[in-house]
Amino acid sequence: MTQVLLGLFSGIAFGFIVQRIGATDPDKMARAHLMVEPQIPQFMMLAVAFSALGLAGLQAVGVGRTVILPTSLAATGIAAVIFGIGWGLCGYCPGTCWAAAGEGRLDALFALLGGLAGTALFAHFHEGIIAAIYLPTNQGPLTLADWVGNRFAAAVLLAAVFGASAWAVGKIWGRHSGHGSEEAE
């Protein structure tokens, strides 16, 4: 029961914040993908940068639980291509479509229903698909810490790269639009 209440509370806070940055608005998401408005990608990159530092802090005091998903060259890549086509087409992702449906967007409800259908189809063929494309190219749960050697240094490095990327997105996206540039400068 505690877990359900924690999930509910976390979801409410998460949904409210992504609504407030405009990530539930498919027009704003499309303008982000079309390199006209930099805010949503910047928001995501900075959130990851701060979260990585925060999580490194949690781990330093021994709090929290982590799960590193494996990298399957074929499955993760093919999945990302399928996901990207869907995201570009409708402007929703699996989390924002719940928040957008709650906001009252009827098209998000259709994305949610389509999502249930996609989930059901994948679940039906899970065993065959995983064996055919996930497992043969599975590289295991790789992390940057494996390459950098030190977990905390890797978190700082990741945060720096994401911070720099957010700045670059502001510059590049801003250049493509009259109204973006005044905020980027």
Place this chain on the structure above:
Amino acid sequence: MDHMPTHQNEHRREATFYWPVLPAALALAGVIVFIFATFGPPASSSGFVSLLKGLLGPIFPDYIAHKEHYRIIPGPGSWLFAFVLGMATGGYLGGLTLGKPLRKVPALWERRFGARPGLRYAACFLGGFLILFGARLAGGCTLGLFISGSTQLAVSGLYFGIVIFAVAMLTSRLVYGSQKGDKK
């Protein structure tokens, strides 16, 4: 830029609706770190599996019990389903207090395909189908793999994130056409 004053004004009005990037990103990171501390890596596409498990379980109990994908994800009485219900509630509260009227069909979509809601709903159903099929294959979505994974320094999250952004950007060019008209 003086030949497009309405666009400028519209943008200024938009800016008052939404939070600035930096405080919003800090707030979201606070929530994400809270989730890591109290639950584990945040995820939203798993909530779809939980919901389906709850919907199909009573009708096809044997099927649900024998399918690996439903075995590895808990049912609707879990953090995962509570989280997506919370997302819907948070979106509702956000919309209630934002005060910006919703469009039935997004403006960019309408400019390209007209105002028929049916076509937009069909495209959203297909888009939703693809994002969930992809997310379940990869083991996570924008949140459960890209954000959660990258926060944990996982290569899978970074790889997934780079490809979904690149493909979504290409797809949106094909769907909406070039935005050259807006650039001048």
